[in-house]
Amino acid sequence: MKELQDLTRKLLSDESVNVVIGYEAGPRGMRPAFITSPEQASNLVFNIHCVQNLATYLNPRRKQITQLGKAAVVVKGCDARAVAGMLREKQIERGNVVIIAVRCGGVLQNPETDSELTKETASVRCASCTVREPKLFDHIVGELPPEPPVNTHRVEQITALERMSSAERWNFWTEQLSRCIRCHACREACPMCFCVKCTAEKTQPQWIDPSATPFANRAWQTMRVLHQAGRCVDCLECERACPEHIPLGLLARYVADAVERRFDFTASDDPSVAAPIGVYRTDDDEEFIR
Amino acid sequence: MSNEVEHLVESQWSPKVVAFVCNWCTYTGADLAGTSRLKMEPNVRVIKLPCSSRVNPLFIIKAFERGADGVIVSGCHTGDCHYSTGNYHARRRFAILHDLLQFMGVEEDRVTFAWVSASEGNKWQQVVNETTARVKELGRFSVLQEHESGELR
Numbered sequence: 001m002k003e004l005q006d007l008t009r010k011l012l013s014d015e016s017v018n019v020v021i022g023y024e025a026g027p028r029g030m031r032p033a034f035i036t037s038p039e040q041a042s043n044l045v046f047n048i049h050c051v052q053n054l055a056t057y058l059n060p061r062r063k064q065i066t067q068l069g070k071a072a073v074v075v076k077g078c079d080a081r082a083v084a085g086m087l088r089e090k091q092i093e094r095g096n097v098v099i100i101a102v103r104c105g106g107v108l109q110n111p112e113t114d115s116e117l118t119k120e121t122a123s124v125r126c127a128s129c130t131v132r133e134p135k136l137f138d139h140i141v142g143e144l145p146p147e148p149p150v151n152t153h154r155v156e157q158i159t160a161l162e163r164m165s166s167a168e169r170w171n172f173w174t175e176q177l178s179r180c181i182r183c184h185a186c187r188e189a190c191p192m193c194f195c196v197k198c199t200a201e202k203t204q205p206q207w208i209d210p211s212a213t214p215f216a217n218r219a220w221q222t223m224r225v226l227h228q229a230g231r232c233v234d235c236l237e238c239e240r241a242c243p244e245h246i247p248l249g250l251l252a253r254y255v256a257d258a259v260e261r262r263f264d265f266t267a268s269d270d271p272s273v274a275a276p277i278g279v280y281r282t283d284d285d286e287e288f289i290r
Numbered sequence: 291m292s293n294e295v296e297h298l299v300e301s302q303w304s305p306k307v308v309a310f311v312c313n314w315c316t317y318t319g320a321d322l323a324g325t326s327r328l329k330m331e332p333n334v335r336v337i338k339l340p341c342s343s344r345v346n347p348l349f350i351i352k353a354f355e356r357g358a359d360g361v362i363v364s365g366c367h368t369g370d371c372h373y374s375t376g377n378y379h380a381r382r383r384f385a386i387l388h389d390l391l392q393f394m395g396v397e398e399d400r401v402t403f404a405w406v407s408a409s410e411g412n413k414w415q416q417v418v419n420e421t422t423a424r425v426k427e428l429g430r431f432s433v434l435q436e437h438e439s440g441e442l443r
Contacts, residue, residue: 161393170395199348207348219351222390226347229386251393258389263382277386280378282368288388289381290404290417 001045003141004074007100008041011072017098018069021057023050029111032057036068046074046102046142049111051123053235055082056191058092072098072138076107077131080269081233082191084136087271089231091194094271101137104129106148117148124154124249125236136269157247158254173218179244180217182210186248187224189241192231199223225251230259230276233267305359305425307334309418310349312342312377315366315407322411323418330415331422334362341365343376347387350401360400360425362417367405377405399424400431 008020012035024033024043030050033043034057054073057065065071075083080101086092106117106126115121126148133144161169184200187193200208200220208223209216225232225248232252239249260266262285263276311317317338323330339345342365350361363384371377384403392398402421406414 166392166395166397168395169393173394207352215355218394219348219355222351222394223348225390226383226387229383251390254393255386255390258386262385262389277382278379280375280382282378284378284381285385286368286381288385288403290402 004046004100004102005041005044007139007141008035008044008072009038011098012036012038012041016070017072019065020044020072020074020100021054021065022046022074022100023052023054034065034068044074048105048107048117050076051107051111051236051240053079053082053191053233053237055079055086055235056189056237058083058086058097059191059194060091061194061196070096070098072100074100074102075134075137076102076104077129077134077269078104078125078233078235079191080131080134080136081267082235084269084271085192085231085233085267085275086194088273088275098139099137101134101140103133103140103142103144105132105145109151119149119151120153122148122151123236124151125234127151127155128234130266131269134269136271154249154253157250158257161250161254174214176246177217177221178214180212180221180246181244182212182217182220183243185241185243186238189237190228191235191237192228192233193224199227221246221248221251225255228252229255230263230265231267232256303430305333305422305430306357307360307362307418307422307425308353308358309334309336309362309364310339310342310345311336311362311406312344312365312372313338313340314372315370315405316342316364316414318408319406319410319414322408323414326411328411328415330418333422333425334418341371341373341376341380343371343373343380343383345380345384347383350387354396354431357431359428359431360402360421362402362404362421364402364404364406364414364417367407370407397428399428 011017020035022033022044023030023046032052032054035041060066083099087094107123108121109123127150208219234252234256236249242248259276265276345363353361365377368377404417
């Protein structure tokens, strides 16, 4: 913790950055903090409640943050993949951001609870983590904590869904998506959703009905998840942002698994590796094509 | 509608299938099937596009929204693309779409992906007839049922 605060103080006082985006204690657990003066640096913390993916604040679309000036951002391994994704897709320039990585031992699924990391409380996204110590950083802080307990809840849910019949799966998603109010919070929270104009808002032609009808909700999520194929970093911010608790992480994980199975690609924190959609191999799987 | 009329309408039901085909191979192949007077189910509506990679997954979603019961997506065999690599790119997108649609509960047989070359009139006939038969078996796309029952839009 002290290491992180000292580093922040140093970066801000020698003016190598104008703002450090990190975590501080708020009324409901940890919240994002935008530290602009060395005196505030002591607010910064990092612990198992720090679930937010702060990479999303580097998004050039977020003018209220980019106007603060050059940013340093505190990232966990999973968040570093989002920074890598933004670099890969030329949304940010490497020279314009300072990456402070923290070695991570997992976070909570529900950051508002005050529990220890256990098999039940650990975030499902930590279960498949391979980047507890990211390679993409300018500064790395902390000791590497022990591996987090593996929460297999999501994997089990996906397996259960796959075993169902088409009709049962259809009903499952109809029920889940019937709660969708089309607030598009899933998109706003996502570090990888940065189109200037989203297809969901296009009116000529109108691809997706903006009102919350069963079909439009399904079309919206299908499109959103397809656009994330091979780009999603599995930070689960979409699911956490959803006011209706729709299990969007299931869709994200399922597509990520499909991408891995078919194209042998997993989102990494190496921006030089091309994303799988946009490139091809002549021997790609085509068992589904007649 | 009275029950009898409803029953009559239901017994006459035949699926609507939309085919998104590439201009260079499948459309020509379908044309060949036509000029060869091959017998095909009349359920398929062909939409000609420049390339299979022009098929945005949203086209398929939109087709279902507008009342299609099945969709065919077809283009040149890999290696034969008029634009050299279009269908390689399309294949990757279709693979993910194929998996995701199933995961969300759309029956696999509703969406047929096929490579049909300009000389494969017979294969086009097969794709059309088999897809129509399978969609007929599956019945109406449930979204349409929801639309018609008036409970949901």
